[in-house]
Amino acid sequence: MPGKTLSPYEQVPETKADLDWAELVTLDLSLFDKPDGKKKLASQLEYAAQHVGFFYLKNFGISQEEVDRQFALGREFYNLPLAEKLKYHNLKDLERGEYNGYRPAGLRQLKENVRDNVQVYNLPKFDGFHDRPQPPVLQEHITKIEDFSRKCHNLVIVKLLKLFAILLELPDEEQLVKQHQYDVKGEDHLRYMHYAARSVEENQLVGDLYTPGHTDLGSVTLLFRQPVAALQILNKQGEWKWVQPQDATITVNLADAISALTGGYLLSSVHRVHAPPEDQSQVDRLGVLYFARPNNDVVLDPIANSPTMQRLGLVSNEFTELGQHLTMEQWVKVRQTQQQRPTKAPKIDAQKYEYAAKDMEIIPGLQAKTYA
Numbered sequence: 607m608p609g610k611t612l613s614p615y616e617q618v619p620e621t622k623a624d625l626d627w628a629e630l631v632t633l634d635l636s637l638f639d640k641p642d643g644k645k646k647l648a649s650q651l652e653y654a655a656q657h658v659g660f661f662y663l664k665n666f667g668i669s670q671e672e673v674d675r676q677f678a679l680g681r682e683f684y685n686l687p688l689a690e691k692l693k694y695h696n697l698k699d700l701e702r703g704e705y706n707g708y709r710p711a712g713l714r715q716l717k718e719n720v721r722d723n724v725q726v727y728n729l730p731k732f733d734g735f736h737d738r739p740q741p742p743v744l745q746e747h748i749t750k751i752e753d754f755s756r757k758c759h760n761l762v763i764v765k766l767l768k769l770f771a772i773l774l775e776l777p778d779e780e781q782l783v784k785q786h787q788y789d790v791k792g793e794d795h796l797r798y799m800h801y802a803a804r805s806v807e808e809n810q811l812v813g814d815l816y817t818p819g820h821t822d823l824g825s826v827t828l829l830f831r832q833p834v835a836a837l838q839i840l841n842k843q844g845e846w847k848w849v850q851p852q853d854a855t856i857t858v859n860l861a862d863a864i865s866a867l868t869g870g871y872l873l874s875s876v877h878r879v880h881a882p883p884e885d886q887s888q889v890d891r892l893g894v895l896y897f898a899r900p901n902n903d904v905v906l907d908p909i910a911n912s913p914t915m916q917r918l919g920l921v922s923n924e925f926t927e928l929g930q931h932l933t934m935e936q937w938v939k940v941r942q943t944q945q946q947r948p949t950k951a952p953k954i955d956a957q958k959y960e961y962a963a964k965d966m967e968i969i970p971g972l973q974a975k976t977y978a
Contacts, residue, residue: 610746610747612675612678612679612682612747613678614674614678615674615675615677615678615681617677617832617833618833618834618886618889619833620833620835620851621833621834621835621882621883621885621886622885623835623883623884623885625835625848625850625883626845626847626848627847627848627849627850628658628660628839628841628847628848628849628850630654630658630660630661630662630849630857631650631651631653631654631661631662632661632662632663632664632852632855633647633650633651633661633662633663633664634647634664634665635647635663635664635665635666635667635761635762635765636665638765644768644769644772645772647769648769648772648773651769651773652773655770655773655860655871655872655873656871656872656873657842657873658839658841658842658873658875659839659859659860659872659873659874659875659876660839660849660857660858660859660860660875660877661857661858662852662855662856662857662858663762663855663856663858664852664854664855666761666762666856667757667761667762668754668757668758668761668762670854672750672753672754672757673830673831673894675747675750675754676751676754676796676798676830676894677830677832677892677894679743679744679747679751679798680727680798680799680800680892680893680894681892682743682744683727683741683743683744683798684725684727684798684800684892686741686743688710690741691708691710691725691727691741692708692710693741694707694708694727694739694740694741695707695708695709695710697713700946701943701946701947701948702943703938703939703940703941703942703943703946704942705728705795705942705946706728706729706730706736706738706795707727707728707738708725708726708727709724709725709726709727709728710725711723711724711725711800711802714949715950715951716811716812716951716952716954717811717812717951717954718951719808719811720804720808720811720812723801723802723803723804723816724799724800724801724816724817725799725800725802726797726798726799726800727797727798727799728795728796728797729744729751729755729795729796729797730793730794730795731755731759731788731792731794731795731796732752732755732756733788733789733790733791733792733794734789735791751796754796755794755796755896756788758796758828758896758898759786759788759794759896759898760788762828762856762896763786763825763826763828763896763898764783764786766826766858767782767783767786767825768780768782768783770782770864770868770872771783773871773872773914774868774871774909774912774913774914774915775912775913775914776909776911776912777911781909781911782867785867785900785901785904786825786898786899786900786901787901790901790902790903791901791902791903792899792900792901792902792934793824793897793899793902793934793935793938794824794896794897794898794899795896795897796894796895796896796897797893797894797895797896797897798892798893798894799892799893799894799895800890800891800892800893801816801836801879801890801891801892801893802890803882803887803888803889803890803891804881806887809881809887811954812954813954813955813956813957813958813959814880814881814957815878815879815880815881815957815959816836816879816880816881816891817878817879818878818957818958818959818976818977819840819846819876819877819878819976819977819978820876820877820878820974820975820976820977821861821862821874821875821876821877821975822859822861822862822874822875822897823861823862823863823899823937823938823941823942824861824862824863824864824897824898824899824900825860825861825863825864825867825898825899825900826858826859826860826861826864826897826898827858827859827860827861827895827896827897827898828856828857828858828895828896828897828898829856829857829858829859829893829894829895830856830893830894830895830896831851831852831853831854831855831856831857832851832891832892832893832894833851834882834886834889834891835848835850835851835882835883835886836879836880836881836882836891837849837857837877837878837879837880838877838878838879838880839859839875839876839877840875840876840877840878840977846878846880848880849877859875859877860872860873860874860875861874861875861897862874862937862941863899863900863906863934863937865923866906866907866908866923866924866925867900867904867906867907867908867909868908868909868912868915868920869908869909869915869918869920869921869922869923870920870923871912871914871915871918871920876977878977879891899934899938900934901934902933902934902935902938903933903934903935904933904934905931905932905933906923906925906931906932906933906934906937907923907925907926907931908920908921908922908923908926924972925937925972928969928970928971928972930969930972940968940969941968941974944965944966944967944968944974945974947965949961949962949965950962950965952976956978957978958976958978959976960976961976
């Protein structure tokens, strides 16, 4: 049955603040199936993938109406009473590395009177391995949610993986695609993410950050356009630059698993969420994201048959240097467990978050990082 009618979703106006915007390349995916289109796109992508880890996509095959529907569903979920949302939260599961479902704000103490302001709702991909109850407001639209999830994979992720294969000179353009199959057990998920506005005083206490600098743990993250300026990236010069919302685009960042598979050739991008500028400071920020990850059985060792990587001597990564040969399932488990581990409040100094070493240990010899 079709879901109940949703009221239209309207984004807030963009900021008028004069911010130091990052200069990012925009890939036009309408070129993908044209003669030499993939080679042109791969050439455009090469610098961004190796030096920034962030870029924009346009003409990606998902309509604005479909995107707006997902924002409307996120809005409807977060408008539910907290008691209703908490039915889809299990703290013990979260601490064991199970990240699907609801994570309420306030689980992390940042300062004596300030806790985190981030709510998350994750919907696993529809691969048949992650059945779980959904709140009625989402279940009523579950076919549209699945359609959107599959389009993220088939229309966007698959094409990016083929472009990566071209950059790596792999003998089979489908090699990475085969490691990221939608209907094979994996940890891809769609996310509705909500940041509640804070007072100026609260923001100052926590370094004006909603989320400190970090990398994502999978292959590719898709961030659908929303106009509340907050996302920042760390460039090679150690400078934080704001990511500007561009009409009808997806902002894409690369993450840890694809970096591990490519021996660091593809850069896992460092990014953070800053408090918005003054003219948006009292606006809650709603995001719709899609996280793509290798299938659970993929071993995160550097690819052995890439001529590009062989020429550059990229034969190891952080895992193999420790004698570890983690599958994606193992990596998700240990990284998510570390991320959700109860911690003491960090030391916050000039936007730098410092946690106790034991709170940052992922596996022996490997520490998670936060970035100033």
